[in-house]
Amino acid sequence: MRGIDHEGQPRPRLWDQFLALDVWRQAPFTRTMLRRLKALVSPFVPQAVRDVRTQLMQARFARLSREAAFSEVYSKNLWGGDQGEFCSGTGSGPEFSQPYVDRIRQWLADEGTRSVVDVGCGDFRVGAQLVSPALDYTGVDIVGALVRRNQERFGAENIRFVQLDVAEQRPPQADVALVRQVLQHLSNVEIARVLENCAHYPHLVVTEHVFTGADAKYNVDKPHGPFNRATSKSGVFLDQPPFSLPCEVLLEVDHGPDQVLRTVVIAQHGARR
């Protein structure tokens, strides 16, 4: 029974009170303070508590559509940045992206690449360092608001952004598809669909955050969402079942103990155009 208050009105349900709390949490100042507080407290939270929290969040994101899930990741700044900004995470910052940019620019030049599609282009911090007047660039992402913002800020004759769910739709033709830190946020079934929708590219260049310790487990499944597989001592290894693709390692960038951002090239010689 909910009961009534002293004015004879029904008392608010616990759930309504929780929703009201969420409205309160939307206030920019409060959200910034909460984030700082969380960063301060975080090192003292036992791993078991963190694991449970991760599981609960994973379960919640799994119930959302892919588009809703990644839109929420950005709108709640779960990958960082200030409120109201789009941020694709620390992996897109200079520490991790610079070695990638140097290596990929060289590789694209060596291959005589004239066009790329950046699948899951995110906030374009990485893509922006790859574009040149001689390269036709299309950034594709599932988050509509992010695609519109990228197009407004960075669109040019040879640079455009398109909203697509690559697990459902085939992205436009190009010489090369770059897929950087995208598959790691999808389930194995969704990854297989993305690979099928990208079968028309002569080359796929895929970068994944993987755990490389002796006890690493390949391709442990997870639902789509903000987390990757590194915390479960796993990662997306496209050369291993259930994908078993021929991969050539182009680059590895250290990302903490027994973890790297590994970039592989998959040559799809029979690519359908």
Ligand SMILES: C[S@@+](CC[C@H](N)C(=O)[O-])C[C@H]1O[C@@H](n2cnc3c(N)ncnc32)[C@H](O)[C@@H]1O
């Ligand atoms: C961690 S960010 C990486 C962004 C960028 N590739 C980089 O390295 O800076 C992953 C991006 O993939 C996008 N994404 C996830 N699933 C997608 C899908 N099915 N189709 C298109 N984009 C997707 C997300 O919205 C997000 O912007």
